[in-house]
Amino acid sequence: MIEVSVSQQTLRYAELCFACSTGRAGVGTEPGSGRTPTGLFEVCSMHGENAPLMTVFRGRLPVGTYPAAAQGEDAILTRILALHGLEPHNANTRSRYIYIHGTNDTDLLGTPASHGCVRLAPQDMRTLFDRVRIGTRVQIRE
DSSP states (O other), X not given: OXXXXXXXXXXXXXXXXXXXXXXXXOBOOOTTSOOBOXXXXXXXXXXXXXXXXXXXXXXXXXXXXXXXXXXXXXXEEXXXXXXXXXXXXXTXXXXXXXXXXXXXXXXXXXXXXXXSSEEEOHHHHHHHHTTOOTTOEEEEEO
16 A cells, blocks of 8 residues: 655655655645545556656646656656545545656655645656556555
């Protein structure tokens, strides 16, 4: 199981422990809130297998590499693990496009800085992606 601690800004899986970034606006499930949902989830889709490390994704599709394809934006890089909420309070997670993904804002890892997703350094995201499968459980705790 992947375990994300919002209070510690860490993601753990097996022997791995990575600094992460969760929602700058805190935790919650409201659409458009920029908050990270809590509770139990599963990985429902995986995107980016074999893509170059700094691939930029829009709509879960590769559009080029960072920095040229990012156009100064908060980029979704490297790989995407899309999450499906397994509890009534977080059932809208998939429709909110909440992911675990790589980021270009690596200086902000370890602090709440995302728009609701769980961000990792590109190298860490690739390592995690290579070890998990669709159906892997994810627990996000405050």
